[in-house]
Structures are given as structure tokens and as C-alpha cells.
Amino acid sequence: MTKLKKLISPNESSIIIPCPVSNQEIMQRQIDYPILDNVMFAKKYRELQFKEILITMGSVEKKIQANFCTNPYCKWFGMSQHTYRYNNRNIYRYNTEGTFNKKFLTCNDKIFSDSYGPTLNSFAKPLSNWSLAEEIKRLIDNSTLGDLEVKYNFHKENCANSNLTPFGNPKSFHKKGVSSSNSQKYQCIECKKNTNVLPSQRRCYTYNQRRNDILPKFAHQILGRTPVKRTIDILNIGSSTYYNKLEWLFRKCLEFLEKHETKALKNKQFDRLWLNTDKLNYYLNNARKKGHGSDKSYKKERPMFPTAIVATVDSFSRYMFRADLAFDFNVNLEDIEKDIDTYKENKLYNYAQKNARYKYSYYDSTVTGEINENIDDGSVDINVLDIRKHYTNGLHVNSTYTAYAHNYLVKNMINAKKIYYVTDEDASLTTALMRVYSNEIKQGNVNVFTCRVDKKLSREQAYIEYINAKESLESYRDYNKLNISLKETAILKLEDTLSRVKLYDFIEQNGKLYPIRNKGSIEHPYPYKDEGNRYVNFLTDLSHLSNIEIAKLLYKADLRAVNTVFNQIRRKASILERPLVSGRGEGKSYIYSNLNPKYAHYMLTILRTYLNFCQTYKFNKKKVTPAMVLGIAEKPFTIEDIIYFS
Numbered sequence: 001m002t003k004l005k006k007l008i009s010p011n012e013s014s015i016i017i018p019c020p021v022s023n024q025e026i027m028q029r030q031i032d033y034p035i036l037d038n039v040m041f042a043k044k045y046r047e048l049q050f051k052e053i054l055i056t057m058g059s060v061e062k063k064i065q066a067n068f069c070t071n072p073y074c075k076w077f078g079m080s081q082h083t084y085r086y087n088n089r090n091i092y093r094y095n096t097e098g099t100f101n102k103k104f105l106t107c108n109d110k111i112f113s114d115s116y117g118p119t120l121n122s123f124a125k126p127l128s129n130w131s132l133a134e135e136i137k138r139l140i141d142n143s144t145l146g147d148l149e150v151k152y153n154f155h156k157e158n159c160a161n162s163n164l165t166p167f168g169n170p171k172s173f174h175k176k177g178v179s180s181s182n183s184q185k186y187q188c189i190e191c192k193k194n195t196n197v198l199p200s201q202r203r204c205y206t207y208n209q210r211r212n213d214i215l216p217k218f219a220h221q222i223l224g225r226t227p228v229k230r231t232i233d234i235l236n237i238g239s240s241t242y243y244n245k246l247e248w249l250f251r252k253c254l255e256f257l258e259k260h261e262t263k264a265l266k267n268k269q270f271d272r273l274w275l276n277t278d279k280l281n282y283y284l285n286n287a288r289k290k291g292h293g294s295d296k297s298y299k300k301e302r303p304m305f306p307t308a309i310v311a312t313v314d315s316f317s318r319y320m321f322r323a324d325l326a327f328d329f330n331v332n333l334e335d336i337e338k339d340i341d342t343y344k345e346n347k348l349y350n351y352a353q354k355n356a357r358y359k360y361s362y363y364d365s366t367v368t369g370e371i372n373e374n375i376d377d378g379s380v381d382i383n384v385l386d387i388r389k390h391y392t393n394g395l396h397v398n399s400t401y402t403a404y405a406h407n408y409l410v411k412n413m414i415n416a417k418k419i420y421y422v423t424d425e426d427a428s429l430t431t432a433l434m435r436v437y438s439n440e441i442k443q444g445n446v447n448v449f450t451c452r453v454d455k456k457l458s459r460e461q462a463y464i465e466y467i468n469a470k471e472s473l474e475s476y477r478d479y480n481k482l483n484i485s486l487k488e489t490a491i492l493k494l495e496d497t498l499s500r501v502k503l504y505d506f507i508e509q510n511g512k513l514y515p516i517r518n519k520g521s522i523e524h525p526y527p528y529k530d531e532g533n534r535y536v537n538f539l540t541d542l543s544h545l546s547n548i549e550i551a552k553l554l555y556k557a558d559l560r561a562v563n564t565v566f567n568q569i570r571r572k573a574s575i576l577e578r579p580l581v582s583g584r585g586e587g588k589s590y591i592y593s594n595l596n597p598k599y600a601h602y603m604l605t606i607l608r609t610y611l612n613f614c615q616t617y618k619f620n621k622k623k624v625t626p627a628m629v630l631g632i633a634e635k636p637f638t639i640e641d642i643i644y645f646s
Contacts, residue, residue: 004198005145005251010330012146015137016056020048020130026342033344039100041347048352049096049126050081053133057140064133066404067351069094069107070124070434072540073516075117076107078438086110096126101350117514118507124431126349127400128356135357135397135405139324142601145254150198159191166197218245219639222603223610227574243599249643250602253609256642260613262413264632270416274315276562277407277423277433279308279399280569282576284327284392284597307597308399309569309576309604310406310429315422315561317629318617320608321410323569326402328358329394329598333385336395357401392595403432411436422449422557430539447540449557452521454533462532469527487555490526494551497522503550504543515543522554534558568611573603613637 025045032041052063069076082093094105103126109119154173155162166173166186176185176194183199214235221231232242284307308326313319336355340346345353388395419440423429433448440446457465470486477489484492501522504515521535528534536557542550570577575594594600614637616623627633 004148005255006148007247007251008141008144008146010141013137013141013144014058015140017130017133017137018054020051020053021343029344033347036347038347041344042100042349042352046096046349046352048128048130049349050094051129053129055133055136064129064136066129066132066435067094067105067126068124068435068438069105069120069122070431070438071120071122072434072441073118073514074107074120074122075514076119077122077434078442084110103349103351116509116512118509118516120516125400126351127404127435128351128353130354131357132401132404134354135401136408138328138330139402139405139409141330143254143605145251145258148198152195152197154186154193154195155188156191156193159188159193161188161190164188215245215249215643216640218242219249219606219643222246222249222606223572223639225572225574225577246599246602246606250605252642252645253605255645256609256613257605260627260633260637265414268415268632270414272418272420273414273416274420274422274556275312275321275410276315276559277310277312277403277421277429278559278562278566279310279403279426279429280566280576281306281308282600283307284594284600305396307396307600308402309600310399310403311562311565312406312410313562313565314626314630315556315558317626318561318564319612319626319630320565321413322406323604323608324402324406325597325601325604326397326399327394327597327601328397329596329601331358331395333389333395337385357397358395359398392597394597398428400428400432403429404435407432407436417445419446420449420553420556421446422451422559424559425450425452425537434539441540444541444544447538447542447553449554450521450537450539451557451559452535453527453531453559457532459530462530465532466527466529469525469533473525486526490524491548491551491555493525494522494554495547497525498547498550515541517541524554524557526555528558528560565611568615569604569607572607572610573600575600575603609642610639614639614642 029045032044036044050065050067052065055062055064065080067081068079071077076093079093084091084093091108091110093108095108096103097106098104104123105126106121106123107119152165154165161169161172164172172189174187174189176187178184178199179196183196185194185196187194214237218231218235221234226234228239228242232239237245284305309323310326311323312321314321336358339354343354345355350356419437421433421437423433430448430450433446434441437446437448441448454462473486473489473493476493477484477486480492482489482492501520502518504517506513506515508514517539521537524534524536536554538550538554538557542553545553611626613625613627613633616625616636618624619629623636625633625636628636
């Protein structure tokens with residue numbers, strides 16, 4: 001029978017990441033720290049840049065190493081660092097250049113016997129493999145449940161049967177009925193001690209929960225963009241009850257997903273998937289903790305802090321595979337300070353730090369009076385951590401690290417022969433895809449497209465541009481005397497555009513031509529009504545395809561699905577909605593934004609479950625859910641099915 005579940009703490013994680021730094025090296029770092037300057041110290045201990053980091057997930061072991069060329073047209077794309085012997089000296093596949101905290105990889109342009117083709121610099125920024133592994137661990141732990149275990153004492157002192165339990169020796173105990181929570185009571189035959197055991201899921205789905213009658217109504221309130229205070233007033237509950245119910249519903253959604261998503265996707269094989277991946281930014285109310293509001297320090301954090309949500313959505317069914325928050329609400333600042341002291345991270349290059357993924361932002365009026373941000377490239381500063389202790393628990397995470405971990409988990413979540421990714425022109429998203437899917441991209445099983453829309457246009461201007469594009473397509477169809485739909489016309493026009501554009505330059509080596517993609521997006525001939533102008537591009541090698549085949553792929557490149565899901569999230573969750581106009585009309589108000597991002601994470605999981613399995617839309621004259629269209633569900637579920645664990 002299924003046991004009751006609980007959220008695991010970081011200390012209970014089953015994910016193991018062995019420390020890649022030996023004890024001997026740690027001791028040597030302590031010796032060198034006061035002797036060597038920053039540059040010399042960082043150079044001496046930079047070997048973690050290309051070192052594989054082992055991560056154990058249950059019985060599965062994986063190795064993380066993401067520092068390599070991210071240009072799919074370069075011969076070194078996806079290949080790890082390697083040392084060659086050339087003219088009696090060592091030559092490396094990659095060189096690291098740049099200033100102390102702004103390093104980038106350059107590819108060696110020597111031609112070696114093991115690989116042929118052009119050498120093209122992607123100038124990829126090296127990431128911390130250790131920190132990438134830690135971010136993967138964080139995302140897994142945030143969505144993992146453990147069994148609620150209790151240590152029982154079934155006997156009185158000096159009982160002759162003190163080593164017996166009713167689970168292994170049922171004949172030594174009497175069953176004495178059930179408690180008010182439907183848990184079984186056992187009595188020792190020898191000492192007559194009565195003991196209650198935890199009920200199973202089926203016996204009591206609301207164990208240790210009061211006001212169970214409000215659960216369905218509570219779920220509908222939070223999914224209807226009702227603010228926290230308004231929900232509390234409607235249900236006549238306290239703030240602590242609200243957040244306890246939110247956490248309880250979050251656990252129920254994780255249990256529901258384990259049964260209806262994880263197992264279903266594990267057994268599902270897709271021939272082809274079109275996926276949208278993008279970021280949604282919302283503003284966290286970066287409030288000071290109680291008792292820390294009187295600090296008059298010149299250095300203080302920004303009151304509004306942009307927080308990124310990375311999501312991946314199936315473009316056909318609108319099924320949201322994952323939605324991850326780039327904020328670590330479980331991080332302990334004292335642990336980071338301990339890491340700084342142990343590994344001397346404030347003298348290391350960013351890519352050699354354990355905590356490289358965290359970012360910090362604060363006002364420093366002692367210097368220029370402006371915001372001083374070391375979001376992406378700054379080294380860890382203990383003074384910044386001291387400031388952060390006055391604010392909401394947790395730290396923001398560099399979205400590149402979250403995007404990498406997010407896509408890494410999506411990759412292990414689905415089985416597909418071919419995947420076509422569409423994203424915007426955000427470097428943090430594209431570099432994450434190139435690093436995670438490097439092998440699949442080289443094999444031609446994964447291709448990456450970009451899509452950009454002119455967001456400066458008003459709704460009216462966008463509609464005018466749409467009408468102009470539609471009229472242009474109709475004129476093209478009439479001029480060429482075509483008796484086909486506008487969609488087919490748009491594909492033919494795209495093919496015509498591709499034939500007039502030089503997509504590739506070719507470099508000849510050893511009698512073979514190697515393609516290099518020319519930069520530049522292509523205007524889509526048939527945008528949506530609210531887009532105005534859409535520009536599409538492909539980042540991976542499609543030189544083996546004809547222009548008509550490329551045109552058919554480019555026609556499908558849009559971010560409609562993920563934008564629809566983001567709009568649904570905005571409309572259904574008050575803490576994630578767009579800012580309101582302030583009372584004076586002078587600026588934006590983030591009055592509904594949450595103070596603790598942990599609850600935004602809870603809401604994202606609840607929303608993902610509801611939107612995927614419960615909310616319907618019309619498809620082929622039927623009401624279906626994204627899970628039904630994807631093929632992992634046969635019917636729409638209700639919020640009651642999630643609460644009562646159907």
C-alpha cells in the first residue's frame with residue numbers, strides 16, 4: 001500500500017555529487033591563499049574547468065562536462081578538452097582568454113589528424129561543471145517526495161517481545177480498531193501497550209490536515225488568480241493555514257504527476273516533437289526580514305528583483321513538460337560562506353567555483369550612487385552575503401545554469417527520435433541547448449530554431465502588418481496562378497526567399513566542402529495576427545536538406561505554445577501576474593508579487609498539473625487536455641481527482 005509522502009529536505013537527497021577537490025588540494029589552497037595573488041591562485045587551481053563531475057541519481061551515474069565549443073559548424077563542437085603533441089610542445093584543443101571574470105573559450109585552429117573541418121570560435125563562456133551538477137540536483141530535489149517514516153515503540157520497558165513488530169510478527173499483536181485519522185491500532189499481547197501507526201494513502205488522504213472541507217474550494221481560488229488576502233477572507237482561514245494548504249496541494253500534484261506523467265512518458269515513444277523553450281520573468285518582492293528594516297547601510301539590495309522561470313512546452317499539444325524557477329530558496333548562506341573559507345572561492349575563476357551559479361545584486365552608493373551588479377561574472381563576495389542575510393531567504397540563480405539543468409532533465413524525461421527546438425534569441429537558452437544536446441545535434445536528431453517578434457509594435461500596428469503580409473501572400477499566389485492554401489503559399493514563398501539568400505559559405509579541406517551558416521534571420525511570410533512581424537532562423541546544420549524541406553521547417557518555427565502557457569500562468573496565478581499601474585499612475589506596482597519564491601515554485605507545479613491534465617480546449621470539435629493530445633491521458637481530470645489522488 002502507498003505510504004504517506006513528505007517533501008524531502010536537502011539533507012535527505014538521494015542525489016550524490018562527490019567533491020571533485022581532494023583533501024590534499026584543499027589543504028594546499030589554505031597554504032597558498034595568503035601567499036599568491038588572485039591571478040596566480042586562480043591559474044593554479046583552474047583544472048575544474050574541463051573536469052567531469054560525477055552525479056549519482058539512484059542507481060544511475062552521469063558525468064557533467066559542458067565546457068566545449070557550442071558552434072555546431074565547428075569541427076570541435078561538443079568535444080571535450082584534449083592535449084596534442086605538436087612540434088615537441090603541448091597544444092590544447094581549447095584556449096581560455098579574457099579578463100579575470102569574463103573568460104571565454106577559443107578553438108585552436110591547428111588541423112589535427114583526428115578531425116577535419118573548419119575551426120570556428122563560438123567564444124563560449126566556460127561554466128562551472130560542479131555548479132551545473134548542483135543545479136541539476138536542486139531541481140530534482142525540489143520535485144522529489146519521500147516516504148513519511150515514523151519510529152514506533154510498540155512495547156513498554158522490559159517487555160519480553162521488545163524486538164517484535166506487528167509488520168513482521170502479526171501474531172504477537174492484537175488489532176484494536178482504527179483511530180479518528182483511520183490509522184490502525186496495535187496492542188502488544190505481552191505488555192498490552194497500544195500504538196497507532198501511520199495510515200496509508202487510501203486510508204487517509206488528508207492525514208494531519210484540518211479544514212479538509214475547504215480543499216477543493218481553496219484549489220479553485222488559487223487557480224482563479226484570487227489574491228492571498230482575498231482567499232483568506234473568503235475561506236475564513238489564517239495565513240499559516242493558507243500556506244500549509246498550498247504546500248499540501250503541491251505534494252498532491254507531485255504524487256499525481258508521478259503516477260500519470262512520469263510513468264506514462266517513460267513508456268511513450270515519440271517519432272517527432274516540436275518543443276518551445278523560453279523564459280518568463282516576474283518580479284520578486286525583495287523584502288527585508290523582520291528586525292532588519294532599520295539598517296541604514298549605504299549598500300542595500302534592489303527592492304524589485306527580476307526572477308526567471310524557464311519552461312518547455314510541446315508546440316502541438318501545449319503540454320508543459322517542465323517549469324523551473326531560477327531561485328534557490330533552500331540555500332544556506334552560512335554554507336556558502338563555509339565553501340568560500342574551505343575552497344577559497346573568492347580567488348578562483350568563476351568556472352572553478354562550486355557556487356558559481358548564484359548571482360547577487362545590490363546598491364553601492366559609496367562608489368557611483370548607481371546599482372552595482374555582479375550577476376553573471378562576479379566572484380563570490382562575503383560582504384554581499386552579509387547584506388543578503390537581511391532579506392528574503394535564498395539566492396537567485398544565473399538563468400544559464402537553470403536552463404542547462406532544465407533541458408538536461410527534459411532530455412531524460414522524454415523519448416523522441418527527432419526533436420525540433422524553437423526558442424528566442426536569448427543566449428542563455430541557446431547555449432544551454434547546444435551543451436545539453438551536443439551529441440544529438442551532431443547526429444542530426446535535434447535541431448534548434450530561433451523565433452523573434454517585433455514587440456515594439458502596438459496591437460493595432462501588429463494587426464496592420466498581419467493584413468499586409470496576408471495580402472502579399474494572396475498577391476504572390478495570384479501572380480503565380482497557384483490553387484493552394486495560404487499556408488502552402490507561405491511555404492513556397494519561404495522556399496523562394498531561401499533560394500535568393502546565401503544560407504551557407506563553404507570551406508574546402510582535403511577535397512571536402514564544409515558548410516558555415518551565414519548570420520541573419522528570415523522574415524516569416526505569414527505571421528499571426530498579434531505578432532506583426534516574425535523572424536525565424538536555424539542554428540544547426542540543415543545543409544543536407546533541400547530548400548523546400550527547410551522552408552517547411554521554418555514555417556513551423558514559432559513560440560505560440562509557450563506564449564499561450566505563459567499567458568495562462570499570468571492569468572491564473574496572482575503572484576505571477578503582470579505589474580499593475582500604481583495608484584498615482586506614476587509607475588508599476590508589484591503588490592501581488594510574493595515575498596518567498598518557494599510558493600511561486602509550488603504554484604508553478606500546481607498550475608502545470610492543472611493546465612496539462614484538467615483544463616480543456618477545443619480540438620477537432622472535442623474538449624481535450626494537453627495530456628490527451630500528447631497521448632498520455634485518456635480523459636480530462638478534475639482538481640478533485642488530484643486532491644483525492646484518483
